[in-house]
Amino acid sequence: MILPRRSLLTAGAGLLLAGCDKVAAIPQARKILFAGEDMHRGLQRALMDRGALAPEFTREQMSPIFRANGTRDPGTPDYAAMVADQFAGYRLKVGGLVDRPLALSLDQLASMPSRSQITRHDCVEGWSAIGQWQGPMLGTVLKAAGMRNTARYIVFTCADLYNGQPYYESIDTIDAFHPQTILALKMNGARLTVAHGAPVRLRVERQLGYKHAKYVTGIDAVASLATIGKGKGGYWEDNVDYDWYAGI
């Protein structure tokens, strides 16, 4: 039997990954695997199961207090006007590498199939809190817009400035289509408060807190991050040297 070389290679890669997945599941082994200073980031990503779900919790485990961090109110005239009319004039613009650019109202977003999840938010500053989040999956919105297959990243534009700089963030298309990646409209059963990112904030549960953009007004599918902001993919990445990939 003659097997084409390509399918042999693919089969081999599959076996290797399947084996490594099991090893990586043991915390100690995972530490050793990923400890080497020369561990290539690309290899680490290949070994990690990017599709795995973040842990979910019960109502009883929800934190009595969930602090707000970073911007607690964008405070611009535009944002204040949106708050005043309860976001009736809000539109989420979806553009970039899409076939059908969208401008979605809050009602339109709320009428899409939604997901609810109780997850733990981990801020890089060293605090965590468990809360419930609800809203449409980001993947649903991107499919509705007809995201092109040339897109590699999704960029989130926010309504606030932080330390005078525009807050923005970006994730890759793997995280964008992860089932727990949602555009949250609700937190703990109620519409988002201003402090927690009203009217729409990203929940990207396999990533650290700073990736969870609040006050999202725009979503753009792009092929490269080089021309966005200062080119590193987010406010913290551009200004404070945080990692772009903040997977947990």
Ligand SMILES: Nc1nc2c(c(=O)[nH]1)N[C@H]1C(S)=C(S)[C@@H](COP(=O)(O)O)O[C@H]1N2
């Ligand atoms: N637009 C915007 N999004 C943001 C921030 C911000 O300052 N502005 N802070 C980030 C950080 S560091 C964290 S930990 C979380 C905090 O979310 P919370 O205020 O709902 O707790 O939002 C993230 N998203």
Ligand SMILES: [Mo]
């Ligand atoms: Mo954070």
